[in-house]
Amino acid sequence: MTSATNEPKTILLVGASRGLGEAMAASFLEKDWNVVGTVRGDARTRLHDLANDHEGRVTVEHLDITEPGQIAALRERLSDRRVDILFVNAGTANHRQDETIAETSTEEFIRVMVTNALSVMRAVEGLQDLVHADGTIGVMSSGQGSIGNNTNGGHEVYRGSKAALNQYMRSYAARHAGGQRAMVLMAPGWVRTELGGPAAPLGIEDSVPHVVDVLIAQQGRPGLRYLDRNGNTVPW
Numbered sequence: 001m002t003s004a005t006n007e008p009k010t011i012l013l014v015g016a017s018r019g020l021g022e023a024m025a026a027s028f029l030e031k032d033w034n035v036v037g038t039v040r041g042d043a044r045t046r047l048h049d050l051a052n053d054h055e056g057r058v059t060v061e062h063l064d065i066t067e068p069g070q071i072a073a074l075r076e077r078l079s080d081r082r083v084d085i086l087f088v089n090a091g092t093a094n095h096r097q098d099e100t101i102a103e104t105s106t107e108e109f110i111r112v113m114v115t116n117a118l119s120v121m122r123a124v125e126g127l128q129d130l131v132h133a134d135g136t137i138g139v140m141s142s143g144q145g146s147i148g149n150n151t152n153g154g155h156e157v158y159r160g161s162k163a164a165l166n167q168y169m170r171s172y173a174a175r176h177a178g179g180q181r182a183m184v185l186m187a188p189g190w191v192r193t194e195l196g197g198p199a200a201p202l203g204i205e206d207s208v209p210h211v212v213d214v215l216i217a218q219q220g221r222p223g224l225r226y227l228d229r230n231g232n233t234v235p236w
């Protein structure tokens with residue numbers, strides 16, 4: 001099914017409890033989109049506040065992307081809905097950002113890689129059928145996922161996990177070549193969130209509105225692109 005032009009558009013936003021994801025939900029609402037946003041656990045989040053403030057336009061769903069059963073259950077719960085954009089924002093960083101890859105514990109390597117690469121792709125694969133045939137599938141990558149731009153090192157597990165995510169999206173796009181969907185790997189810039197930390201040069205308001213504009217602009221443009229918040233291609 002392709003999207004109808006006269007109906008309100010909907011984004012399924014995975015990882016919308018706080019940080020960039022919650023701000024993206026707010027930004028899409030400002031543009032009159034409806035939001036199906038996911039959180040983990042039962043605690044009240046900022047997405048719940050958005051749902052209160054925008055009656056009937058926000059559906060709060062539950063998903064831990066590292067639990068394949070939860071992805072299948074969400075797909076089932078949403079089986080009657082179709083969305084214009086699926087965007088998987090959920091991600092994590094390594095706790096000790098200065099350690100080299102060889103110094104990283106096996107547990108930490110697995111945690112970051114499983115969350116940022118394997119689980120994001122499982123969410124894409126598991127939820128893709130909810131997206132209109134001419135809709136958009138996006139994931140939150142990072143400039144740090146760029147191999148070409150890695151001249152300084154640092155954040156090694158995190159970089160590797162986002163580079164792996166980029167590679168897996170290339171494979172996904174290759175498998176769906178000829179399809180109508182736009183696919184996006186988004187690099188939002190270094191932003192002050194819990195993950196980005198207080199030293200980041202950008203506030204959420206400097207990044208998210210641009211990220212949202214770039215995502216919306218991809219609608220109807222088939223194929224995979226690795227883009228920054230200004231819509232420029234990031235070197236792979």
Ligand SMILES: NC(=O)c1ccc[n+]([C@@H]2O[C@H](COP(=O)([O-])OP(=O)(O)OC[C@H]3O[C@@H](n4cnc5c(N)ncnc54)[C@H](OP(=O)(O)O)[C@@H]3O)[C@@H](O)[C@H]2O)c1
Pocket residue numbers: 014015016017018019020021039040063064065066089090091092115140141142143187188189190191192193194195196197200
């Ligand atoms: N901030 C930056 O500078 C920056 C730069 C480049 C890319 N990014 C990427 O942008 C995304 C959002 O980052 P952020 O800065 O907003 O970080 P954040 O404030 O730490 O938020 C992370 C979000 O991901 C969710 N999440 C983490 N693990 C999850 C899981 N297993 N299942 C479902 N949701 C999960 C969190 O949910 P809970 O509330 O339940 O923990 C939260 O909503 C990440 O993918 C990150 O790698 C950030």
